[in-house]
Amino acid sequence: MNRLGARDQRVQRLRQLLRRRSVRDVEHAFVAEGVRIVEAALDAGAPVESLFVAAEWRSSASVTAVVERAGRTGLPVYELGPGIMERVADTVSPQAVCAVVDTVGLGLDELLSRPGAGLVLVCVDVRDPGNLGAVLRIAGATGVFGVICCEGTVDPFNPKVVRASAGALFRVPLVTDVVPADALGGLAARGYRLWATVPRGGTDYEVANLDGPTALVLGNEGAGLPGEVLDRLHGSVTIPMAEGTESLNVAMTAAVLCFDVVRRRRGVS
Numbered sequence: 001m002n003r004l005g006a007r008d009q010r011v012q013r014l015r016q017l018l019r020r021r022s023v024r025d026v027e028h029a030f031v032a033e034g035v036r037i038v039e040a041a042l043d044a045g046a047p048v049e050s051l052f053v054a055a056e057w058r059s060s061a062s063v064t065a066v067v068e069r070a071g072r073t074g075l076p077v078y079e080l081g082p083g084i085m086e087r088v089a090d091t092v093s094p095q096a097v098c099a100v101v102d103t104v105g106l107g108l109d110e111l112l113s114r115p116g117a118g119l120v121l122v123c124v125d126v127r128d129p130g131n132l133g134a135v136l137r138i139a140g141a142t143g144v145f146g147v148i149c150c151e152g153t154v155d156p157f158n159p160k161v162v163r164a165s166a167g168a169l170f171r172v173p174l175v176t177d178v179v180p181a182d183a184l185g186g187l188a189a190r191g192y193r194l195w196a197t198v199p200r201g202g203t204d205y206e207v208a209n210l211d212g213p214t215a216l217v218l219g220n221e222g223a224g225l226p227g228e229v230l231d232r233l234h235g236s237v238t239i240p241m242a243e244g245t246e247s248l249n250v251a252m253t254a255a256v257l258c259f260d261v262v263r264r265r266r267g268v269s
Contacts, residue, residue: 001077001078001079002078002079003055003078003079003080003081004052004078004079004080004081004084005081005084006081006084006087010050010078011052011080011084011088013027013100014031014052014088014098014100015087015088017029017030017031017100018031018088018089018159021155021157021158024103024155024157028102028103029049029100029101029102029103030100030101030103030157030159030162031098031099031100031101031159031162032048032098032099032101032162033089033091033094033095033097033098033159033162033163034095034097034098034163035060035062035063035066035095035096035097036166036167037162037163037166037167038051038066038097038098038099039066039167040166040167040168040170040171041099041101041167041170042066042069042070042073043167043170044167044170044171046101046102046104046170047101047102047104048075048099048100048101048102049076049099049100049101049102050075050076050077050078050099050100051066051067051070051075051076051077051078051097051098051099052077052078052079052080052085052097052098052099052100053067053077053078053079053080053096053097054079054080054084054085054094054096054097055079055080055081055082055083055084055085056096057079057096057097060096063096063097066097067097085098091163103157104169104170104174105156105174105175105176106146106173106174106175107175108148108175108178108182108183108186109186110175111145111146111148111173111175112186112187112190114145114146114173116145117145117190117191117192117212117213118143118144118145118213118214119142119144119145119210119214119215119216119258119261120144120145120146120147120148120187120192120213120214120215120216121135121139121144121146121147121148121215121216121218121254121258122147122148122150122180122183122184122187122194122215122216122217122218123135123147123148123149123150123153123218123250124150124152124153124180124217124218124219124220124225124226124229125150125152125153125219125220125223125226126149126153126154126218126219126220126221126250127152127153127154127220127221128154128221128249128250129154129158129160129161129164130160130161130164130251131221131249131250131251132149132153132154132156132161132164132250133160133161133162133163133164133165133166133169134164134165134251134254134255135147135218135250135251135254136156136161136164136165136168136169136172136174137164137165137166137168138251138254138255138258138259139168139172139254139258140165140167140168140171140172141168141258142258142259142261142262143262144172144258145173146172146173146174146175147172147173147174147175148175148178148183149174149175149176149177149178150177150178150179150180150183151177151178151179151180155176156169156174156176157169180228180229180232181228181232184215184217184229184232184233185232187213187215188232190213191212191213192213192214192215193209193212193213193214193215193234193235194215194217194232194233194234194235195208195210195214195215195216195217195233195234195235195236195237196217196219196225196229196230196233196235196236196237197216197217197218197219197236197237197238197253197254197257198224198225198236198237198238199224199238199239199241199246199247199248200238201236201238202235202236202237202238203235203236203237203238204237204238204240205237205238205239205256205257205260206260208235208237210237210257210260210261210264211264211265214261216237216254216257216258217229217233218250218253218254219250221249221250237257239253239256239257
């Protein structure tokens with residue numbers, strides 16, 4: 001196993017992939033941090049390029065297991081010199097292992113041409129990485145047909161999103177960087193009913209028609225959905241809340257609605 005110094009080009013690339021979206025976009029790659037997320041990438045058959053481990057990796061049984069697994073598949077593994085992971089990583093308390101993964105994702109037409117149809121989540125200008133990561137995690141837990149991240153939404157390969165997704169990023173069919181009008185037009189053309197999620201004034205979600213091909217459109221955490229998007233939708237859905245409650249955040253809204261759709265489609269009353 002090669003030990004890399006701080007000035008090694010592979011280490012510099014790792015650092016840039018963690019910190020700069022422009023580099024991720026050009027390289028078509030991102031970083032997955034931590035044993036569980038790296039294992040999720042390997043389990044899903046994601047295109048993992050290489051593995052990096054901190055100098056003290058042998059003291060961790062779980063990291064050792066990942067390294068041994070990588071060795072069995074011929075995946076390159078690099079050991080970082082002392083203190084380098086701390087300087088490279090995106091967190092205050094860095095994980096002892098991370099992987100560079102080729103960007104995963106589908107084109108809009110590719111997603112909509114897949115057999116079947118189901119629940120699709122459309123994120124329009126969702127800016128908080130933790131929210132988007134949680135939305136992806138919820139999508140994975142409920143088996144949605146796909147998630148579409150429109151232009152203006154935080155990069156789904158941002159390290160904070162990747163961590164918050166808890167590995168779901170590798171399981172959920174994902175479309176990125178789509179103009180909202182194109183996403184909504186493509187869904188409508190394939191028979192999807194398009195619902196805005198709004199904090200008040202919409203149809204109570206318990207009586208809204210969420211059967212069949214359905215798209216739930218999630219908006220910006222503060223401003224909500226712009227008028228030009230609302231004008232393209234078939235209706236809006238609201239989760240009733242106690243008086244005095246301003247709103248639920250994007251991820252909580254997605255959780256309530258996605259699990260309700262799952263309940264309905266399983267025929268559970």
